[in-house]
Amino acid sequence: MRGKMGQQKLALLIMLSVAARSIKTATFKPVFGSLAAIRTKVTLPDLPYPYDALEPYISKEIMEVHHQKHHQTYVNNYNVAEEQLEKSFQAKDLTEQLRLQNALKFNGGGHINHSLFWKNLGPKGKVPAKPTGDLAKAIDSEYGSFDGFVTKFNAAAVGVQGSGWAWLGYNKQTKRVEIATTANQDPLLHLTPLLGVDVWEHAYYLQYKNVRPDYMKAVWEVINWETVVDRFNKA
Template sequence: MSFPLPDLPYADTALEPHMSKATFDLHHGKHHRAYATKLEELVVDTPYADMTLEQVVRKSYADYKKGDPKATAIFNNAAQHLNHSFFWTCMTPGGSKPSAAFVEAIDKEFGSFGKFKEAFVAAGVGQFGSGWVWLVDNKGKLEIVKTGNAETPVATGLKPLIVADVWEHAYYVDYQNRRPDYLKVFTDNLADWAAASERFAG
């Protein structure tokens, strides 16, 4: 595959009890894999086949905004593949702690790390329907951004630091319709804030 599922640094049971193996297998093994497989089919004999995944996302985004129907399908699958690949790197068993420099930047922008997490959860809860909630670096300014469906800040030049998936398949098995509970667990027990700190510093 030109766009394979990336290897993960933890086992399918490693995020329990906060994310069950049943959710993990459904999310990674079925939903994410389906996007990657469909993308492979769509790019055959197109210029996209020789691009990196991020290049496909950026090019297909520009083309679908111009009304190209084939580019729309390619973008949806490429962006979902990219978003999910990033999402798995945003979690670690038991969560992790942010760096002092990252906390200082968060405090400056949001008042405190606690207030930031509250705002992040609120944004995710407020995303109507399927989508994502992100913390991004917008040219040195930290911002919480929510996107619908497959939309991604990568396509518009923002630098993602961390993301939570708020499609129902990310949480419904474990939390039913309690998206706020899932997002609070994500920020408190799953999020790899150390990795986000490294992205911010890099």
């Protein structure tokens, strides 16, 4: 039984590693691959807008620290853990492979989540302020209205204990959109992520202190619904 569970955990690590490299495809679909696929280091993606583009809703200072410090740290630590994982494969050290799972999950998830998050945002007035097309219809069907969706999403986001993420995802089995949350830097794996909002304090503390509801009210002003709609159409 231990051997089987160990192999399942190892398979998850490989899946997450490949997923971390798939962020440029805009699909964020984890797939299995060979060990060769996990050797290229991940890098910090450029933002699709200047650091001050989201002001006054998200300050330039927050964006600089969040991107250059926090996201960069996830990238650095993930690459270190992956190098150690490769060595453990070469040494056939299953214990070390399993020991590394938390670092890979945390830092790989942080890289995946933030890479998606940056594209979720855009300057007010230059990106659509609300969903359109089939996504708008799906949200209305599930939550009654866009305002009803925002209310429930905010409640989920504010309700995250400690650090984590709030998500709008697409369930391929039910063909419906769902609000979900994940703890820490866990990526959203059971749904196709459409919209993710970082509710770690580092995402807002410099501007909104510990008042997460104020941050959530502001973030809707800079959501890039064009990107979210595009993800939905490709889901």
